[in-house]
Amino acid sequence: MxxxxxxxxxxxxxxxxxxxxxxxxxxxxxxxxxxxxxxxxxxxxxxxxxxxxxxxxxxxxxxxxxxxxxxxxxxxxxxxxxxxxxxxxxxxxxxxxxxxxxxxxxxxxxxxxxxxxxxxxxxxxxxxxxxxxxxxxxxxxxxxxxxxxxxxxxxxxxxxxLIDAVVAVSGSSPAYVFIMIEAMADAAVAEGMPRAQAYKFAAQAVYGSAKMVLETDRHPGELKDMVCSPAGTTIEAVRVLEKKGFRSALIESMKACAETSRNL
Structure with a gap:
């Protein structure tokens, strides 16, 4: 065998x-x-x-x-x-x-x-x-x-x-992404979109965004800036995410994940 x-x-x-x-x-x-x-x-x-x-x-x-x-x-x-x-x-x-x-x-x-x-x-x-x-x-x-x-x-x-960092950034991170997709779909449903359609739109947006990072070799911040038009809808959404601590929440959750991995 x-x-x-x-x-x-x-x-x-x-x-x-x-x-x-x-x-x-x-x-x-x-x-x-x-x-x-x-x-x-x-x-x-x-x-x-x-x-x-x-x-x-x-x-x-x-x-x-x-x-x-x-x-x-x-x-x-x-x-x-x-x-x-x-x-x-x-x-x-x-x-x-x-x-x-x-x-x-x-x-x-x-x-x-x-x-x-x-x-x-x-x-x-x-x-x-x-x-x-x-x-x-x-x-x-x-x-x-x-x-x-x-x-x-x-x-x-x-x-x-680096293995504990790997646990945080890729091993456990699908859970973070699934939560984000679910939340994005919930918001779309609140705006009147049927749930199955909302999941498809949210998941494809995440999939396509990840593919852009992997295939364009551009910094994620640069790709983010490409979507954020002056006084537009996206920059307003980004402002709220920053205000609510979106970036910090991810960093802190990953640090907790890596620390738990070290202590198993």
């Missing part, structure tokens, strides 16, 4: 779906485990991968293992599989707060580790994933991990000291 997933929830499903849709690895070469029989059956029915209730079986059979369980279960799962993990296998984690040092300590032996931080837009192959390896991982192995994660969106290799 080329790939194994311990935990087959939403993020595992997003990664498996991206891999299979791009043809990088066939379903027959992927095995997943989960304590939920419903979850295992669901993943098998959708993607045709092999499934098992036994985490050790995944650890024994896969060349690369994704740990896709919640952070609070990492200690238990690592204790369960560490004796069957060899120095030829590669373990990829997606949990905030679990540093490479913490992982190495819990495995208790040299293990090839890659710490990652994806986000939920991976479910529509528009994710942003940060990657940081330990010293046991070769450049060729890291390149292969990046190629896997690029099936679900953009991927950047970073130094581990």
């Amino acid at each position: 080329k790939l194994g997933f311990i935990g087959v929830g939403n993020m595992a499903g997003a990664i498996i779906g991206g891999i299979i849709k791009t043809g990088l690895i066939s379903p027959e070469e992927i095995i997943g485990s989960d304590i939920s029989a419903v979850g295992r059956e669901h993943m098998q029915n959708i993607y045709g991968i092999r499934v098992t209730p036994d985490n050790r079986k995944v650890a024994e059979r896969a060349e690369i293992i994704f740990l896709c369980v919640k952070p609070q279960y990492y200690s238990t799962v690592i204790a369960e599989i560490k004796h069957v993990i060899s120095n030829k296998q590669l373990v990829i984690t997606i949990a905030p707060g679990k540093t490479l040092g913490w992982l190495e300590q819990h495995f208790g032996k040299p293990v090839k580790l890659v710490r990652t931080m994806p986000n939920t837009p991976a479910m529509v192959r528009e994710g942003m994933t940060a990657v940081c390896p330990n010293d046991c991982v070769s450049k060729e192995e890291l390149d292969y991990v990046v190629s896997i994660l690029k099936t679900i969106g953009e991927t950047e290799v970073i130094s581990e000291n």
Whole structure:
């Protein structure tokens, strides 16, 4: 088996779906485990991968293992599989707060580790994933991990000291954006727009604005200024956002997010 997933929830499903849709690895070469029989059956029915209730079986059979369980279960799962993990296998984690040092300590032996931080837009192959390896991982192995994660969106290799910033700026930020879209739609509904239409207008505006930042190479402030005509509607809206502390609220929320990540 080329790939194994311990935990087959939403993020595992997003990664498996991206891999299979791009043809990088066939379903027959992927095995997943989960304590939920419903979850295992669901993943098998959708993607045709092999499934098992036994985490050790995944650890024994896969060349690369994704740990896709919640952070609070990492200690238990690592204790369960560490004796069957060899120095030829590669373990990829997606949990905030679990540093490479913490992982190495819990495995208790040299293990090839890659710490990652994806986000939920991976479910529509528009994710942003940060990657940081330990010293046991070769450049060729890291390149292969990046190629896997690029099936679900953009991927950047970073130094581990930036991982908590990544949690705040991309890992958790879809929630901030969803709140903004919902609020924008609520305001449009208050102005008489049907709700389904309001969500479409708000979401497309956010999507298009993000695409402009990525594709024009212009500073976000410059793009903002392009929309703000003198004495116009947009600058009035921006004035109110500044008065209400919109920018500061985002910064403070992200600082709180990063601090929580550090303390997990």
